[in-house]
Amino acid sequence: MENLKHGATGSGENNQVASGDKRYYLGYTERVVARNADPSDVTEFKGDATQDMDWVLKNYDKKNSEPQSLEEELKRLQALRSYLILDSEREHQFERLTALASRILQVPIALISLVDLGRQWFMSNRGLGDVRETPRSQAFCSHAILSKEDILIIRDAKDDQRFANNPLVTGPPFIRFYAGAPLETPEGYKLGTFCIIDTKPWPNGLDLNSKQNLLELSALAVEVLVARRRKRERELEKNSQLVACTAHDLLTPLSGVELSLHLLKEDEDFQRKLSQHHRDVMENVGTCSEVIQEICSTVRATYAEAKSSF
Incomplete structure (x- = not known):
């Protein structure tokens, strides 16, 4: 399956294969997304390269x-x-949902697909082995997340001009039938789809009962995603509080140590009486204090950045 990628390669691979404006665009988009910047600020983007993006x-x-x-x-x-x-x-949780979809909707392939920059990544995959992603430019799900319909249904991909020449239709896994229900978040963002696929056409499409089953499976997948994120948020908040308490417990006595060191260094009579060994000890204590403060600052900044990503 030349067009199907095994394992998790990440979007960095897409940056490497891009060229010209596409490379610039991909890099810029990654920076905007990574720093959680205002998407309306696209002044850095030049030209009309959006017309050539996958x-x-x-x-x-x-x-x-x-x-x-x-x-x-x-x-x-x-x-x-x-x-x-x-x-x-x-x-x-997601593996059980795709297994259930494959069984109750009687299809060989069921996927929970997230449409990322340059790729669609399979959160769960039933029927495609260990494949984890495909190029976004070939993804049926890219059409599904734009569709105004509750479910995008392609009865026969070979008869649809959008997909007839798609490498996933003309080559493995030889898609003929596709139905995808968007994974829509509570905020209204369509992250991907819960989709089912067959290697033979379905001239009659999905009946009402099957449509409802697919929509409910999609909604369940979103519920699991949201619950998963909320759990991580709670864990992060708990760890952030622990970090704050630990930092306070460490830094409070250090403040006293630093003040004492400063006063001792200002005392010339005391300094003259110190051996080199004792001077080294004082320097080491001061260095340790600085290192601990730096570690605490770094850890707090890391947790603050992680919280801002939610």
């Missing part, structure tokens, strides 16, 4: 899709990154 769909259903916007895409990517799920190990 997230921009050139061949899509404009009538039934939301307009494509760089600003909205950056907001969506920031929301996606806030869940801290990309490139993680497979989790049994």
